[in-house]
Every structure is written in structure tokens, then in C-alpha cells.
Amino acid sequence: MKRVFVFDVDGTLTPARQRMEDDFVGFFQSFCEENKVYLVTGSDYEKVLEQVPECILNLVEGVFTCSGNQYWEGDKIVYNNDFEPSQDLFDFLNRCLLRTSYKNKTGNHIEVRPGTINFSIVGRNCTDKERKAYSIWDRMTGERKMIRSELVSLFPAIDCVIGGEISVDIYPVGCDKAQSILFIKDRDPDCSIVFYGDKLTPGGNDYPVYSALDENTQDLAVCVEGWEQTRDHLQEHYHG
Numbered sequence: 001m002k003r004v005f006v007f008d009v010d011g012t013l014t015p016a017r018q019r020m021e022d023d024f025v026g027f028f029q030s031f032c033e034e035n036k037v038y039l040v041t042g043s044d045y046e047k048v049l050e051q052v053p054e055c056i057l058n059l060v061e062g063v064f065t066c067s068g069n070q071y072w073e074g075d076k077i078v079y080n081n082d083f084e085p086s087q088d089l090f091d092f093l094n095r096c097l098l099r100t101s102y103k104n105k106t107g108n109h110i111e112v113r114p115g116t117i118n119f120s121i122v123g124r125n126c127t128d129k130e131r132k133a134y135s136i137w138d139r140m141t142g143e144r145k146m147i148r149s150e151l152v153s154l155f156p157a158i159d160c161v162i163g164g165e166i167s168v169d170i171y172p173v174g175c176d177k178a179q180s181i182l183f184i185k186d187r188d189p190d191c192s193i194v195f196y197g198d199k200l201t202p203g204g205n206d207y208p209v210y211s212a213l214d215e216n217t218q219d220l221a222v223c224v225e226g227w228e229q230t231r232d233h234l235q236e237h238y239h240g
Contacts, residue, residue: 002190005031010051020052036061041065089117089158106125156173194238196224198225
């Protein structure tokens with residue numbers, strides 16, 4: 001059975017919102033030359049270009065961005081899902097910003113992307129140091145989990161998942177990263193998929209991919225904590 005590899009980006013191929021490490025680029029370029037590879041991310045395509053070198057993007061089959069709501073082959077967009085958030089949803093997110101006890105807010109808290117909203121209490125204008133500080137706060141308080149729980153309770157047609165270190169991704173129910181798996185399976189129904197991600201538990205933004213995999217076709221999900229684990233697992237099981 002033909003094997004297809006699908007990779008999350010942040011926390012799986014790169015440090016969060018950082019460029020792929022030079023130590024990993026050569027290895028992963030070689031891997032992409034030998035295998036059929038797709039990328040899937042909650043970020044938009046502009047952020048992918050900042051993080052993933054052109055030599056890698058030229059080798060992969062395609063890139064699913066905005067939680068699977070856009071699909072790119074090279075610099076050409078293949079499909080795009082629209083999403084028109086309600087004013088009630090914006091009002092809820094603004095209330096979250098007002099009531100949080102987290103003091104440091106940097107701006108760009110509600111980022112509307114194709115098919116999805118990315119929401120962050122600290123804001124996407126944060127520095128790496130500010131990002132790390134909020135990530136520690138969130139682990140201690142569970143703030144993002146609480147926002148997610150309240151949002152899906154108030155808006156039954158909306159889903160929300162925890163992505164990266166500082167944000168949540170919000171979109172209509174079903175418009176999640178699982179779209180990537182359905183697209184690949186429709187294109188190549190006889191393939192088996194190996195997915196690498198760092199947020200595979202319920203509520204994480206990779207969990208929909210995990211849920212869409214089919215053990216009967218030998219699909220597999222690999223949970224990692226950082227690009228180093230991705231490299232080591234690939235090296236041990238699939239490379240050379």
C-alpha cells in the first residue's frame with residue numbers, strides 16, 4: 001500500500017512560529033525527495049513561507065493552511081473555504097479579552113483568516129519572550145481550554161481547538177484539519193497515511209486529523225514534542 005506522510009508545522013517541523021532549524025532542513029529535504037509529503041497547519045500561507053524553506057515547499061505535494069480551509073500546490077490555491085463570523089462571536093472574544101487577568105496584551109488578538117479565526121489573549125504581536133510567558137501562564141491556568149469549552153457551549157455550529165502556544169483556532173463545525181485527510185484519501189483512495197503532530201489529544205488542533213485516520217487502511221498518527229522527535233522518529237522508522 002502506498003504510504004503518504006502528512007505533517008503539522010508548528011511544534012512538529014519547526015519551533016512555534018519560528019523558521020525550520022538548519023539542522024533539520026537537509027534531512028527533511030532528503031525525506032521529501034524520497035516520499036510523498038503534505039503539510040497541514042492552522043496558519044495562513046504567508047506564515048508558512050516564513051517558516052518552511054522554499055526547497056521543502058518545492059518538494060511537497062501540497063500545503064493545507066488555515067486548518068485545512070485552504071489548499072495550495074506551489075503558489076497556486078486549489079480551494080478556499082469562506083467563513084463569515086457573526087457579531088455575537090466577535091463580542092464573545094472581546095469579552096474574553098476584557099475579563100482575563102493576564103495583563104500583557106500586545107495587539108492583533110482576533111486574526112480573521114480564510115475559513116477560520118485565530119484568537120489570542122496575549123496577541124499575535126508578541127515577541128518570542130512574551131509568547132513563552134503566556135504559554136507558561138496558560139499551562140498553569142488552563143485559560144485556552146476554558147475559552148474553548150465556553151465557546152463551543154455558546155455556539156453549537158462553531159468548533160474551537162487549541163493551536164500553537166498562544167492561540168485558539170475557531171471555525172464552523174467540520175471545517176478543521178481533517179479536511180486534509182479527506183482530500184488526500186479522495187485523490188488517492190488506496191494510500192495509507194502517516195500523520196505527525198504535537199496536539200493530538202481532544203481539543204488540540206491536530207485531534208481532528210487523528211480522528212479522520214482509518215486503522216483499517218493502516219493509517220498511523222505519531223505524537224511528537226518538537227522537530228527533534230519528528231526527525232528521530234523518521235530516521236528510525238522511515239528513512240534510510
